[in-house]
Amino acid sequence: MNTYKVITISEGAAGMRSQIEGLANLISDSYENFDLKLKSIFKNLPIELIPTSSFAYSNLSLLKIEKNTILISCGKKSVKASVYLKRKFKDLIFNIHIQDPKINYKFFDLIVCPEHDNLNFDNCISTLLAIHNIKFKKNIRNKNTINFIIGGPNKYFKFQQQTQEKILNEIKFLSNEFKVNVIPSRRTPRGLIEELSKIDNENVITFNDLFNPKKYGELLSEGNLQVVTWDSISMISEAISSEAGTFLFKFEEKFCPKRYLKFFDKITKLNFAQFYNQNLKPYEISIDEYNKNLKTKILNKIQSNLRFRSSNA
Template sequence: MDSFNRENSAWCITDGSAGMVSQVKGLALAMKLDYTLKEVKLNFPWNILPVGIVPILSSAFSNLFDFKKTNPPKFIITCGRKSVYLSLFLKRKYKNKVVTIHIQNPKSKFDEFDAIISPKHDKIDLPNSYTTNLAINHISENLIKSEMEKFSDVISFDDRPICLVLLGGQSNNYKFDEVELERLIERIKNIKKNQEIRFFFLFSRRTEKKIIDKINTEFNKSDIVWSDTKSNPYLALLGFSKYIICTSDSVSMISEAIVSMKSVYVFRLSSVKSKNRIEDFNDFISSAGLVRKLENKLNEFKHDYINETAIIASKLRNKFK
């Protein structure tokens, strides 16, 4: 990035997780920016503490050399807790030379960001904040079509419609143990009794091995349990599938499924918290008709979701000309 148009460039910074990368990348693409994906790496104790408890020093970062530029890009787009530290550090260093945009709730120092984009369930209403119903993401019709072409010779087809099953994992908000898995397996088996559908299972990096092994045991002979770690047909299957089932633990995963404009069903895991913001998100998208609760039959349905990523990107472009 030694020769670049600074005014039209961005660093997109996350902890490397797929959901967060999708969000920063999606915003940069929608803003028509030349972007570089970067990963922040924190030292102890910053890597375990919430923002605001200890000062943000250069020693907080083990890879600060990745961000040393006399002429940085105009836009710093970040997502997630770890990147909050770096966004604040870079803003204090470069001041008005950079525009900092944070995706998700930074939970601290709200007024030090030029813009904050957060989902409705975070309940942030500030002069510099923008609210979305779904998570910002990089999913588009053209991207899905391109991936479908790549995997058209890899994925075998028959007369049965495809249902993509996206499995998350145990988290601070949800249980995903053997009991929850048995509930999901029973639900899918009931659907298979009622309908001729081919299920295609994909896993997130949080999915435990015992969950993957059990799904393999139950469905590997009759359906497709993807195990090739060198290629990922996820985006292609957003296009090939007629139905999508998501576990309820990932806002990003569910949002991307909705944006594909397919019929999305959510399997509600048991919450481990009495106040769970992701439950608020799942309640909202259900009441808005964007998804349906997973029962014993799948029906095709339509919704009128409008791409919020493009709308927010346009507002930010106009504000920070």
């Protein structure tokens, strides 16, 4: 791997950046980020209508490839950029796209996607947990600390008022025994965050602007237990990766899609997570073997590409 340069490309959004950096960290000691700038006239077009050309981007021509390079992309706006760079630099590039690219899979050397995308191609590796760039600290767990991680409305869950009240009540209940770090997300309803901030209890700390991966990783490392609302597979994956006992907080169950239920079934059978109840018992998770197997699969795909492997580094 030391002979390969790694470049990640995306539109710079935090979630996509987390995934491409997470994959880059898994397979390499170093990498470069390149934030794509798609021209405004193409931003609202579906993928198939975005030109496979440097013309579609205001800065893509600045990216130079002169040696074997692993190119990792994520997000709609990076799909055609990856295909264009592969065509331009040919065997110097091994291009990996994270998630379903929504175009012909043959344009990519490798696609890494969640199992629920159901892509079953020779150049596809499915992952159970979402890939991320969160780094954790060792030996700072506090047995009296719980993290309560809150998502927000999406196309499946509405986060109704009843749901918000349920979350508030459970946090207040847990604060009778534990210090509770409340960690909202970008999607968490503003009204809920305001109500959380009003809780007059020294055992409840709400982190209103926690979008720093480093600080987030430190909090997850400190928590002896992680309680996560079940609306986000990414947040659940991040909590599991901390290797602290992770508990799924259910709500609005009638809206929960089958692909989520399938994911929950797998992670609970592996003891990566349990469903939340008020009688929480700490337990440890180990995902070392999971990460090792994923890394091996990806590196094997890269190293099996004979033309790429035989190119001059």
